[in-house]
Amino acid sequence: MSGRVIEVRGRKVQVAEIGAGPPVLYLHGFADVHGGQTVWLPFHDTLARSHRLIAPAHPGCGGSDENTAIETIEDVAFHYLETIDALGLERVTLVGSCIGGWIAAEMAVRWRERFDRLVLVGATGLFVSQQPIGDIFWEVQPVDGTNFAGIRRLLFASPEAPIGLAMFPDARLDVETELERYKTFRFASRVGFKPPYLHNRTLRDRLHRYDRPALVVWGEADRMVPRAHATAYAAGLPNARLQLIEGAGHSPQVEKPAETAAAITAFLKG
Numbered sequence: 001m002s003g004r005v006i007e008v009r010g011r012k013v014q015v016a017e018i019g020a021g022p023p024v025l026y027l028h029g030f031a032d033v034h035g036g037q038t039v040w041l042p043f044h045d046t047l048a049r050s051h052r053l054i055a056p057a058h059p060g061c062g063g064s065d066e067n068t069a070i071e072t073i074e075d076v077a078f079h080y081l082e083t084i085d086a087l088g089l090e091r092v093t094l095v096g097s098c099i100g101g102w103i104a105a106e107m108a109v110r111w112r113e114r115f116d117r118l119v120l121v122g123a124t125g126l127f128v129s130q131q132p133i134g135d136i137f138w139e140v141q142p143v144d145g146t147n148f149a150g151i152r153r154l155l156f157a158s159p160e161a162p163i164g165l166a167m168f169p170d171a172r173l174d175v176e177t178e179l180e181r182y183k184t185f186r187f188a189s190r191v192g193f194k195p196p197y198l199h200n201r202t203l204r205d206r207l208h209r210y211d212r213p214a215l216v217v218w219g220e221a222d223r224m225v226p227r228a229h230a231t232a233y234a235a236g237l238p239n240a241r242l243q244l245i246e247g248a249g250h251s252p253q254v255e256k257p258a259e260t261a262a263a264i265t266a267f268l269k270g
Contacts, residue, residue: 003055005063008079008086014063015087016040016055019048023089024268026055027080028184029098029122030136031155031251034062035184036167038176043253046261051093051268056083058100060190061183073125073191073200077106084114093268097121097253098224099188105203105233108210118214118240119264120233122225122250124198131228133198140185146170154224157249167254207236214240215267217260219248243267 003016016033018040024047028034033044034057040048047053059067059079070076080103084092094115096104101123108118124133139150148168149159156164172178192198214237218230227244234242243263245252252260 006083006086008083011059011065011067012063013059013065013083013086014057016057016062018044018053019051021051022093022268024051024053024093024095025080025084025089026053027094027096027100027103028055028058028061029096029100029251030181030184030188031164031167031254032097032100034058034180036177036181038180041254041257043257043261046257047265050265054087054089054092056080058184058187060187062180070190073102073106076103076191077110080107081111081114090114091116093117093119095119095121095264096123098250099124099192099198101125102198102200102203105207105210106200108212108214109203109206110209112210112212115210115212117212117268118210118237119217119267120214121217121253121260122219122222123216123229123233124192124225125200126204126229126232127196127199127201128226128228128232131226133226133229134224136198136224137185137189137193142170146172155250156255157219157221157247161249161255163254204232204236207233208238211238213267213270215264216240216242217252217263218242218244219250219252219255220244220246221248222250224250 102125152159152164
């Protein structure tokens with residue numbers, strides 16, 4: 001996986017890059033590059049056929065330095081604002097999955113002039129009454145030390161899905177992959193472990209501020225972030241539409257890479 005390390009206010013940020021064309025800033029989730037994977041996935045390869053995909057690793061993830069000053073999602077949003085400044089990106093398309101989608105939404109409502117288009121894939125971040133986000137921090141602890149069926153149930157359409165078993169098998173993986181996965185969950189816990197759990201109650205009332213084109217992509221069988229959250233994002237963003245991916249759970253970019261990439265590519269082409 002090609003990339004580089006840049007410096008953002010004295011801290012190293014690992015940035016993976018692939019493709020050529022209009023820039024797309026990609027903020028990762030759990031079953032993702034810099035998350036559970038150390039390589040590009042077919043979804044990323046497809047997007048990179050028409051765009052320059054730029055994927056920074058969250059603070060403390062991949063090769064990025066830890067940032068102990070981060071305590072809230074707003075801290076993360078400002079970190080990424082400074083990151084795109086360091087990358088020399090005046091305006092960019094913003095794509096985020098899972099917790100990366102939450103970060104993307106927080107950035108878009110604050111600095112809409114910096115982002116031409118917004119894509120949210122299974123994004124956390126909203127509070128929806130009686131529709132709680134799944135407890136990923138509980139399920140990441142394996143039953144009997146090796147059984148990861150619980151986390152696969154949250155992240156994929158089925159706990160027995162082949163791609164889920166490959167990413168989160170009922171066994172220990174190599175040290176590098178295990179460490180990548182651990183780092184992402186640790187980062188998420190900094191801003192989403194204690195109440196409010198993986199959301200910001202003020203975000204929903206701020207969505208109206210981002211009035212540029214937006215696409216909300218959701219797996220139809222998402223058990224991590226209920227579909228009601230997709231509806232809330234699509235309703236709150238004034239110029240958004242919702243695209244459901246059949247046969248996918250929380251990770252449509254992994255489970256249905258061709259369909260998800262096609263939907264996003266068509267949207268980015270306008």
